[in-house]
Amino acid sequence: MIPAALTQINGQAMAKTTTILGLESSCDDTAAAVVRQTQGEPAQILSSVVFGQTELHSAFGGVVPELAARAHAEKLDLCVRDALDQAGVGLGDLDAIAVTAGPGLIGGVLSGVMCAKGISAATGLPLIGVNHLAGHALTPRLTDGIAYPYLMLLVSGGHCQFLIARGPEDFSRLGGTIDDAPGEAFDKTARLLGLPQPGGPSVEAEAVNGDAKRFHFPRPMLDRPGCDLSFSGLKTALLRLRDQVVADNGGLKRQDRVDLCAGFQQAVVDVLVEKTRRACALYLAENPDVPTLAVAGGVAANRAIRAGLESISAGLDLSFTAPPLALCTDNAAMIAYAGLERYEAGARDGMDLAARPRWPLDQTSPAMLGSGKKGPKA
Numbered sequence: 001m002i003p004a005a006l007t008q009i010n011g012q013a014m015a016k017t018t019t020i021l022g023l024e025s026s027c028d029d030t031a032a033a034v035v036r037q038t039q040g041e042p043a044q045i046l047s048s049v050v051f052g053q054t055e056l057h058s059a060f061g062g063v064v065p066e067l068a069a070r071a072h073a074e075k076l077d078l079c080v081r082d083a084l085d086q087a088g089v090g091l092g093d094l095d096a097i098a099v100t101a102g103p104g105l106i107g108g109v110l111s112g113v114m115c116a117k118g119i120s121a122a123t124g125l126p127l128i129g130v131n132h133l134a135g136h137a138l139t140p141r142l143t144d145g146i147a148y149p150y151l152m153l154l155v156s157g158g159h160c161q162f163l164i165a166r167g168p169e170d171f172s173r174l175g176g177t178i179d180d181a182p183g184e185a186f187d188k189t190a191r192l193l194g195l196p197q198p199g200g201p202s203v204e205a206e207a208v209n210g211d212a213k214r215f216h217f218p219r220p221m222l223d224r225p226g227c228d229l230s231f232s233g234l235k236t237a238l239l240r241l242r243d244q245v246v247a248d249n250g251g252l253k254r255q256d257r258v259d260l261c262a263g264f265q266q267a268v269v270d271v272l273v274e275k276t277r278r279a280c281a282l283y284l285a286e287n288p289d290v291p292t293l294a295v296a297g298g299v300a301a302n303r304a305i306r307a308g309l310e311s312i313s314a315g316l317d318l319s320f321t322a323p324p325l326a327l328c329t330d331n332a333a334m335i336a337y338a339g340l341e342r343y344e345a346g347a348r349d350g351m352d353l354a355a356r357p358r359w360p361l362d363q364t365s366p367a368m369l370g371s372g373k374k375g376p377k378a
């Protein structure tokens with residue numbers, strides 16, 4: 001008998017293949033991608049196209065939501081066409097269309113959801129709404145095929161949280177930032193030091209040549225138990241130290257800038273590493289047989305942070321997974337893949353799929369306060 005998951009072509013049993021188009025437009029990247037999975041095999045990224053908006057917002061020192069939404073609306077169809085062309089597939093080869101339905105800047109999320117609904121209505125393809133954070137959190141399954149459950153540190157421009165991932169819609173939050181996300185702190189640091197946006201890569205590049213010990217930065221919340229974090233104090237410390245150097249020396253030299261970047265980055269690394277150690281202890285108490293730590297989100301592209309996490313994982317005998325840099329920052333391959341997992345689990349959304357500015361992954365944990373780059377934190 002042929003198993004239900006296999007289809008038969010010319011009398012031959014063929015493994016079932018699922019192909020999903022994903023769309024992402026929740027912040028300042030317009031992205032489309034095609035991901036395919038044949039049952040029993042690793043998922044494949046057939047294409048992943050990202051149109052960034054860095055230049056569009058550069059004069060404003062941050063993402064301007066109205067400009068972002070308009071640019072998404074203008075670029076989405078071109079992005080979809082490129083993703084299909086590069087994947088070598090047509091709409092008729094797809095099984096479903098997945099789209100980020102939140103959390104994020106609402107105008108951008110709406111642009112993506114409307115585009116996906118249009119394609120779905122025109123083709124009859126099923127529509128799958130995806131939580132942007134689930135896209136990041138499931139990326140290590142797309143890239144490395146890691147099994148559930150695992151501990152996920154999600155660190156990006158709008159978010160910072162420790163999650164136990166048990167399924168595509170099953171997450172428990174162990175802790176997270178009580179104010180800013182680390183990506184926001186990197187971006188603000190870059191602005192205060194006159195470095196280009198996005199701030200993370202600029203600060204990281206400067207920090208390589210700096211002395212992390214020259215300036216004293218605090219290590220917020222390390223004196224408190226648990227794995228909640230805080231990053232707003234680091235921004236204030238950076239501002240104070242910069243102003244002190246300017247007052248003492250009449251300006252900021254290159255060496256001052258690289259030392260400030262190195263000191264700031266080392267403080268972020270130290271806080272993330274210690275809080276991750278605590279989250280690992282909580283996770284391992286519940287899941288001693290599956291010792292897996294994974295990291296995702298834009299800030300996970302930072303090499304010093306990756307190295308710090310890798311070294312504590314080795315010390316705790318945890319296997320550690322960090323996706324390739326291009327799949328840490330926003331992209332649509334992660335949305336297509338998270339959509340694929342929902343699709344395989346039987347999820348389907350209708351034309352009433354809502355765009356949500358706020359959408360916590362763990363609905364049972366208390367709401368986060370504060371307002372990040374993407375609006376209210378989820």
Ligand code: KG4
Binds near residue numbers: 155158186
């Ligand atoms: O995940 P992402 O692309 O968008 C959000 O969902 O927020 O993350 C973008 C954030 C930005 O704040 C950016 O400065 C930060 O990730 N980022 C980095 C690095 N690359 C990107 N932060 C630190 N080091 C990096 N190398």
Ligand code: ZN
Binds near residue numbers: 132
């Ligand atoms: Zn993101």
